[in-house]
Amino acid sequence: MGVIAQPDVVLFGRRLAADQAFVWLAAGTVLTIALASYLEEFIIKSLPHYDFFFTMAFFELAVFGVVSHVTIRLRAAGERASLGADAVSPRVSPGQMQMPHHPPRWSDVEWWRLEPRAAPFRLYAIGATCLALYASLGKLAYKYVNYVTGTVLKSIKLVPVMVVSVTWLGRSYSSYDYAAAGFLTTSAVVFGMGEAESNHETNYAMGFILSFVCLGLTAAQSNIADACMRDHGAGVDENMLYVNGIGAVLVFTFLIVSGEIFEAFAYFTRFPGAFALLFVRSVVFYAGAWLYTLLMKHFGAVAAVAVTTARKAVTVMLSFALFRSDKPLTEKYLGATALFFGAIACEYYKAEARRRRAKAAMEKGVVGVDAEGGKGDLMNGKGESEGGELPWGGRRSVDGRGVATRGMDRELAPVRLK
Secondary structure (H helix, E strand, C coil), X not given: CCCCCCCCEEECCEEXXXXXXXXXXXXXXXXXXXXXXXXXXXXXXXXXXXXXXXXXXXXXXXXXXXXXXXXXXXXXXXXXXXXXXXXXXXXXXXXXXXXXXXXXXXXXXXXCCCCCXXXXXXXXXXXXXXXXXXXXXHHHHCCCCCHHHHHXXXXXXXXXXXXXXXXXXXXXXXXXXXXXXXXXXXXXXXXXHHHHHHCCCCCHHHHHHHHHHHXXXXXXXXXXXXXXXXXXXXXXXXXHHHHHHHHHHHHXXXXXXXXHHXXXXXXXXXXXXXXXXXHHHHHHHHHHHHHHHHHHHHHHHHHHHHHHHHHHHHHHHHHHHHCCCCCXXXXXXXHHHHHHHHHHHHHHHHHHHHXXXXXXXXXXXXXXXXXXXXXXXXXCCCCCECCCECCCCCECCCCCCCCCCHHHHHXXXXXXXX
């Protein structure tokens, strides 16, 4: 898939050509999330007597919450340093180079401070409850079904979203969407038949039930996140902090009440490598989500969809190649996998068709139209969105808050919140 011609992109303080930046971000996203998926399946299927799925969910939520808080504090400190430098620096004459602002010192960061919330705490509490249940039950489902089946069942969330949108909101979908929904539904059914044929030791039906419950939870949580940003103007970092942070507290409370935390501590004492694997897996998964966020920010949702389809394919192929004990290559599994790849192909061709429409619009001289057919970011004539990048990784928005604009926040929010 080609990338629509656009100005150079600044990544990690270096200016790269758009095509080169896309390759690095796409490859980084696919590799990191594939590695996180491999580590997750290795922990669940290969570690001896591992049965701590809520502990794994806690690690994931805690890492996302802590890193979100660090990001907010660094950005706030960077904004203060930038405003202070603007106040004391002399005016720059035409033709004179503006000296870049220096990143904030760690001693200047107010680590224990929380910024005022834009959205009410009640919404974050409800969203965090949905996310905590989704993260926990979604991992518990892997106890009953194999990793590929679980991945397919999570991907089928497209189907209930389409049903609600068509019947309630009157929205129309392309033929690619309907074909993808058909492939996904049939693939899930055939995978279920394969589980019934080969899985005689565990209650695979429970895995399907948990996965379908998770579909409802992620749909509810996504709607709550959209309400926080659309109705209250909350930023993506604020959503990430409160939803993951509160969710981590809820799961940790359950760990104490259920006693799993004590069993997990005893397990990690006997197998210290398991603790390291959980932590590394959560950090790698965050890195993948962060790279995916950068990909959406610089290249839009169309390119991100194409990368997502590639990531799903890599995850499925790696799972079959590296963990074959619970996935025998029966005719049903092979047929279900082929159907799943058919759904992936539909997603890719849909993204490619949208890319061609966007390219045609640009060639006709239509300004500010992205692949979705809506308004894109305004450009300031220098190949940067208004405000541009701050040297230490923040983004100076039009409103001066140092974060992405509200429209960009809504675009980037699903990266982790789904």
